[in-house]
Ligand SMILES: Nc1nc2c(ncn2[C@@H]2O[C@H](COP(=O)(O)OP(=O)(O)OP(=O)(O)O)[C@@H](O)[C@H]2O)c(=O)[nH]1
């Protein structure tokens with residue numbers, strides 16, 4: 001994150017195949033997200049290439065014509081680049097679809113592709129080329145990536161690699177780093193082999209974006225080494241998991257000892273950049289990282305709800321979700337997200353100002369099911385309503401959301417009153433099972449006074465000759481336990 005913007009930014013183009021099953025709206029949302037991901041990596045997006053196809057080209061993802069067009073663009077031949085982005089869009093594939101064509105034609109088409117490949121073996125001149133990297137909006141195979149690199153003349157990163165790279169840069173704790181490294185090694189290993197095959201015995205140095213870190217010289221690659229490293233990291237993670245479990249158990253015990261009740265936990269979950277960390281800060285008065293970047297948070301942080309509630313509520317902030325989260329990452333981040341699955345309540349934060357919020361909402365729901373949290377009660381929190389047009393537009397959007405998602409909360413993290421409402425909703429959730437009761441504390445048992453205040457909410461306190469009378473609200477088990485203790489204190493006194 002630190003050095004991303006210091007040097008001249010890498011120039012990137014994004015490229016996508018639009019399959020027949022994908023609507024224009026979906027495609028645009030996905031491409032916009034890929035651009036955001038690129039920006040998070042500090043890249044400047046200078047172009048977009050979209051191609052409608054029946055399927056991905058098995059050789060190089062995009063069709064031959066589009067590849068050549070991109071090559072010309074990379075080499076700076078295809079007209080002016082717009083100041084910001086030039087969208088070269090929506091060209092239906094009219095050339096031969098090599099995969100779909102009959103065998104005889106296919107042979108000719110493949111021959112053509114092979115010739116094109118020979119012609120384009122070298123990378124475009126880094127001095128004059130206007131694009132440093134092509135970002136592909138799908139996960140593609142190692143050989144598709146290699147072939148595409150050769151033909152367009154610059155490095156290619158697919159969506160998975162982009163996400164892995166962001167996770168790699170943002171991971172700060174030992175656990176997160178280890179988990180990201182496992183996912184990267186798993187992803188890189190077949191690709192490095194592919195690279196080594198193509199590069200010959202000397203190996204080829206990449207420009208140092210995508211592949212950096214997981215093995216610089218491809219000739220030195222040894223699958224066994226990678227497997228060993230993954231195994232080593234997995235052991236580390238198991239050890240860290242154990243440590244974390246012990247800590248968690250201790251936390252829970254500690255909490256139970258002190259107040260005689262089960263810990264109340266709420267987790268903020270949701271799509272990346274929805275505002276989870278901002279809400280965490282607002283709800284707990286703590287200083288967690290907030291950034292207008294995708295995947296700013298990669299570790300779970302836990303803080304107490306502030307002002308404190310009864311029962312005391314712990315809030316956790318979690319890693320954001322995204323469409324097509326690389327599967328290895330879902331798996332490896334499970335332990336991070338486990339905290340969410342163990343909570344009594346999930347606050348599902350959604351950016352209400354994002355046109356694609358419904359898709360983002362669905363993705364989060366899916367991932368929550370994957371980690372086994374589908375049955376945890378949840379409140380949908382539609383955040384950032386302040387950026388939805390003028391007041392009338394905001395009111396309209398809020399009404400639509402409330403109609404469609406009954407019991408949801410529509411809010412802005414920037415408005416104190418909204419944050420206070422959310423705070424109240426959390427308290428109400430944890431207090432709904434509470435009972436109200438009167439407790440009598442004889443003057444002889446005043447040592448129990450602190451305990452009453454620690455474990456219950458004291459609504460009223462009166463005194464008479466024999467002692468103090470508290471009207472309290474608390475969990476029924478807690479209130480009953482207190483009553484027993486007070487009873488024995490009374491007889492003892
Ligand atoms: N206008 C507006 N901006 C908000 C609101 N809530 C959060 N933001 C901004 O949105 C950006 C992302 O906020 P974060 O809290 O970092 O988002 P996050 O969900 O934690 O994101 P990840 O950690 O990447 O998953 C920041 O620039 C926040 O200042 C809101 O209610 N209104």
Ligand SMILES: [Mg+2]
Nearest residue numbers: 276277296297
């Ligand atoms: Mg965050």
